[in-house]
Amino acid sequence: MVGNMTGCHKECQVRIALDSSPRFPDYLVEMLFYDDDNGEEVVYAQSLAVFSGRTHKGDLVDDRNISRLWSSQAMTYLEVQTLLGELRGLLPSP
Numbered sequence: 001m002v003g004n005m006t007g008c009h010k011e012c013q014v015r016i017a018l019d020s021s022p023r024f025p026d027y028l029v030e031m032l033f034y035d036d037d038n039g040e041e042v043v044y045a046q047s048l049a050v051f052s053g054r055t056h057k058g059d060l061v062d063d064r065n066i067s068r069l070w071s072s073q074a075m076t077y078l079e080v081q082t083l084l085g086e087l088r089g090l091l092p093s094p
Helices: 002-008 077-087
Strands: 012-016 027-034 042-051
Touching: 012 077
Parallel strands: none
Antiparallel strands: 012 027, 027 042
């Protein structure tokens, strides 16, 4: 998952498909766009690609994929990286 997020220079987030396998959920990578004032508030997230949770192969962001049920919450590149480190025992839990 992290590998499919790195092309966005870490300015992205991921959402999980609620209609896919809980063990290997499909995921949607979105590029984040921030406000012009101070660059801290996300004003828009553009869908870039949908990936298979089992194979991590990408699919088009088309009407079929956009209409799927996606998680309302998302995780940023750093949050995913931190979680994977914790799960793999590389980083201490907060």
